[in-house]
Amino acid sequence: MTKGRLEAFSDGVLAIIITIMVLELKVPHGDDWATLVKLWPVFVSYILSFIYVGIYWNNHHHLFAASRRIDGTIMWANLHLLFWLSLVPFVTGWMGENHFTALPTALYGFVLLMAAIAYWILQGRILAGESTASALRAQIGFDLKGKISPVLYIGGIATSFFVPWLAWALFAFVALMWLVPDRRMERAMGEGKAE
Numbered sequence: 406m407t408k409g410r411l412e413a414f415s416d417g418v419l420a421i422i423i424t425i426m427v428l429e430l431k432v433p434h435g436d437d438w439a440t441l442v443k444l445w446p447v448f449v450s451y452i453l454s455f456i457y458v459g460i461y462w463n464n465h466h467h468l469f470a471a472s473r474r475i476d477g478t479i480m481w482a483n484l485h486l487l488f489w490l491s492l493v494p495f496v497t498g499w500m501g502e503n504h505f506t507a508l509p510t511a512l513y514g515f516v517l518l519m520a521a522i523a524y525w526i527l528q529g530r531i532l533a534g535e536s537t538a539s540a541l542r543a544q545i546g547f548d549l550k551g552k553i554s555p556v557l558y559i560g561g562i563a564t565s566f567f568v569p570w571l572a573w574a575l576f577a578f579v580a581l582m583w584l585v586p587d588r589r590m591e592r593a594m595g596e597g598k599a600e
Contacts, residue, residue, distance in 0.1 A: 450501030486523040518558035
């Protein structure tokens with residue numbers, strides 16, 4: 406399988422995930438602002454999850470654009486990531502419908518944590534196939550955001566049982582942290598093309 410085919414498959418799955426999430430936004434029965442205000446938890450959950458899926462799509466693209474090759478372990482690691490991301494519509498809907506109560510918020514955080522771990526595994530499998538002098542390996546380096554994110558997810562999961570809105574705020578903070586483009590991958594892609 407080529408990198409392009411794997412990326413196209415992943416892009417399709419991510420597009421379906423976003424489509425499923427938006428289909429969960431039910432048209433309200435009413436024509437006034439009060440009707441819309443009642444839906445704010447569902448809409449806010451959707452926005453956060455849309456941002457997360459977008460972040461994964463963007464980082465996935467950069468990771469594969471900078472990598473040299475794929476093998477069977479990378480394909481399985483990619484499927485592992487897509488599995489966890491495919492659960493995002495379910496936990497998004499459950500959390501929004503229940504107004505960020507403890508268990509739905511904790512499960513939302515758990516899915517985010519598992520997706521982060523799956524991405525870390527995928528990145529590790531890709532790096533294992535790269536030479537020690539590869540631009541990708543050099544640019545990923547210490548990966549501070551990648552190390553902080555799981556800690557914040559775990560904190561959010563634990564916090565969700567006591568102060569669910571604070572847990573949601575932690576999840577939103579991680580998304581904001583990743584929303585800033587990762588210049589390391591841009592540099593790795595540029596250096597990879599120059600080699």
